[in-house]
Amino acid sequence: MGKDNVVLWARVGLILPLTAVGLFADVLAMASSNPNTTTPSHDEQNGEKPVTLDIDANEPSSPVSTSMDLGRPDLSRRRSVPAVGHLSLDDVEAVEVQIRNLSVTVDTSPSIWDPATYPDLLKTFGKGHNGPTTKTLLSSVNASLKPGTLTAILGGSGSGKTTLLNTVAERMFSSRLSQSGTTTFNGQQGVHSVRHAYVMQQDILLPTLTVRETLQYSADLRLPPPTTKEERMRIVEEVILELGLKDCANTRIGNSQHRGCSGGEKRRVSIGVQLLANPSILFLDEPTTGLDATSAYQLVRTLKALANKGRTIITTIHQPRSEIWDLFDNLIILSKGSPVYSGTMKECIPWFSDLGFQLPAFVNPAEFLIDQAAIDNRSPELEEESTARVERLKAAWTEESQKLFSTSASEKTAETKDKPKRPRIGQHANFFRQLRVLTDRALKVTYRDPMGMAGSIMEAILMAIITGYIFFNLSRDQPGIRSRQAALYISVGLQGYLFLTFEIFRLTLDIPTFDRENSEGCVTALPFILSRRLARLFTEDIPVPFLYSVIFYFMVGFDSDVSKFFTFFSIILLNHYIAVTLAMSSVSAVRHFPGASLIANLAYTLQSMACGYFIQSNTIPVYVRWTKYITYTVS
Numbered sequence: 001m002g003k004d005n006v007v008l009w010a011r012v013g014l015i016l017p018l019t020a021v022g023l024f025a026d027v028l029a030m031a032s033s034n035p036n037t038t039t040p041s042h043d044e045q046n047g048e049k050p051v052t053l054d055i056d057a058n059e060p061s062s063p064v065s066t067s068m069d070l071g072r073p074d075l076s077r078r079r080s081v082p083a084v085g086h087l088s089l090d091d092v093e094a095v096e097v098q099i100r101n102l103s104v105t106v107d108t109s110p111s112i113w114d115p116a117t118y119p120d121l122l123k124t125f126g127k128g129h130n131g132p133t134t135k136t137l138l139s140s141v142n143a144s145l146k147p148g149t150l151t152a153i154l155g156g157s158g159s160g161k162t163t164l165l166n167t168v169a170e171r172m173f174s175s176r177l178s179q180s181g182t183t184t185f186n187g188q189q190g191v192h193s194v195r196h197a198y199v200m201q202q203d204i205l206l207p208t209l210t211v212r213e214t215l216q217y218s219a220d221l222r223l224p225p226p227t228t229k230e231e232r233m234r235i236v237e238e239v240i241l242e243l244g245l246k247d248c249a250n251t252r253i254g255n256s257q258h259r260g261c262s263g264g265e266k267r268r269v270s271i272g273v274q275l276l277a278n279p280s281i282l283f284l285d286e287p288t289t290g291l292d293a294t295s296a297y298q299l300v301r302t303l304k305a306l307a308n309k310g311r312t313i314i315t316t317i318h319q320p321r322s323e324i325w326d327l328f329d330n331l332i333i334l335s336k337g338s339p340v341y342s343g344t345m346k347e348c349i350p351w352f353s354d355l356g357f358q359l360p361a362f363v364n365p366a367e368f369l370i371d372q373a374a375i376d377n378r379s380p381e382l383e384e385e386s387t388a389r390v391e392r393l394k395a396a397w398t399e400e401s402q403k404l405f406s407t408s409a410s411e412k413t414a415e416t417k418d419k420p421k422r423p424r425i426g427q428h429a430n431f432f433r434q435l436r437v438l439t440d441r442a443l444k445v446t447y448r449d450p451m452g453m454a455g456s457i458m459e460a461i462l463m464a465i466i467t468g469y470i471f472f473n474l475s476r477d478q479p480g481i482r483s484r485q486a487a488l489y490i491s492v493g494l495q496g497y498l499f500l501t502f503e504i505f506r507l508t509l510d511i512p513t514f515d516r517e518n519s520e521g522c523v524t525a526l527p528f529i530l531s532r533r534l535a536r537l538f539t540e541d542i543p544v545p546f547l548y549s550v551i552f553y554f555m556v557g558f559d560s561d562v563s564k565f566f567t568f569f570s571i572i573l574l575n576h577y578i579a580v581t582l583a584m585s586s587v588s589a590v591r592h593f594p595g596a597s598l599i600a601n602l603a604y605t606l607q608s609m610a611c612g613y614f615i616q617s618n619t620i621p622v623y624v625r626w627t628k629y630i631t632y633t634v635s
């Protein structure tokens, strides 16, 4: 082996551990940077063996509800979680939610840790600290939500609907928030003590999968053994029927470029994904936003039917039409974070009438009440008038809620004495199962995107031809040697850079799905990262560097020597994997394309400079000279 080869392989030896370190850093960064990451449930922490939702295996399967049964909940169908057998959506644990004096404040004083406050920080710089400034987001909210009910949180924009939902669902993550009061679930604090699910406002679904495939992959990730494949398939069909998705079960989700499911159908799929965990409590953030009136009505009817199975459903909602209004069992109406009503739907209109706010004929009750609870700041007079009205409503409700929600000492004792046994939470798939399911899904998504696949192959071929043409058939004299060095640099630098940008773009499209699944505890970082590469091994990771190497190597006129060619190919291949790893690191730091590509470009430019081509290393300051040893753009 010549001296050059020794140096080359030494570089390869350096790059390999770098890739491994990069991969490890990605896993750590992905796992820690997901804003929605939740801690494992107490049961998982305790190592308690989980159970699935079961009824007797010999019992005939429960009839699947295909119609929207809007009658009162059939409590006799509710069963607790017993032994081994079939999964069933009818098997719901009844959970009562009690919210008492729930208040949330946020520290809005300028902080060095919050970039959004930097302008304020600059203004106060040198003028001394005025102490913390706080903003009240929620003030003394009380509610009692029985199982089998559908509760709507109403209010004007910025009234605190999402804050209340997220606080009860324990999804408010900020060190600047302070909370007081309690939320109990069957008498126990902590939403993780019960089976629950949260449907986000946006549908985060893979556009190339069909409705059935989306649900099936989610079931495969959420319902690991001892649940059998047949049981998972059956529960998926049950969810499809339950949510009225039968007609679009084989339709792709779609996106703005490729039409697929309608907005209402996508919302149902998002609910279906959460329903697979058979939650006792379902939280939904503005599920009807963006839907037409009919789809919104049908969706809330679906929620009502799910509540009638014994679930406790809590949703924020914008301006529901009057037919939707009739479907709610409970209402919490907020005004600037304070409740002006919290109770049953039936008693709501009489409460406001008694206070002198009579619902006019032919007016949507929801719109009327939201208007009463909103402050009109179109003019100082209107603002004064509406503020006085809202203050009156708040004061009346504060007085009423003290009577309604004061917990007597005997109740408190009963709560602590009769704490029900905490239901055990289902465990999610292990590493190998996640890897298999995610690889299978990524393969399907990759094959169904022929333009993306063809794009990366075409990019490699075109780049090889263009750069090969520029450096075509180099001579072996002194100028030729310099050009060969340049050709080597360009081949590594350009090819890696283009793939880096492409991979960042694709990752920013896929990362929301990872974040959602990771926050739900069914997918972890390492299987996600590995599955992406395994699925693209034969369509991208090997063909792209190989095609580029073959075309470029022989066009330039490098030695026709098998070992030298494979050395060249190995470096291009490693370069490809480093680009992928750098893309992953950048996206794990910042989730959007502009931010992630800025980080990647910065890292790449520093690498390029440090590789010694653009500057002699002995001319740069000694304390940054070491960077030449970590550069992957081999020169």
Ligand SMILES: Nc1ncnc2c1ncn2[C@@H]1O[C@H](COP(=O)(O)OP(=O)(O)OP(=O)(O)O)[C@@H](O)[C@H]1O
Pocket: 106, 135, 137, 155, 156, 157, 158, 159, 160, 161, 162, 163, 164, 174
């Ligand atoms: N972490 C936070 N820091 C500072 N202010 C916050 C924070 N979270 C919420 N707020 C403020 O609390 C108020 C209520 O916000 P929230 O999103 O709950 O309102 P909403 O009723 O859901 O509004 P919309 O219907 O427009 O979505 C808003 O003024 C918002 O700016």
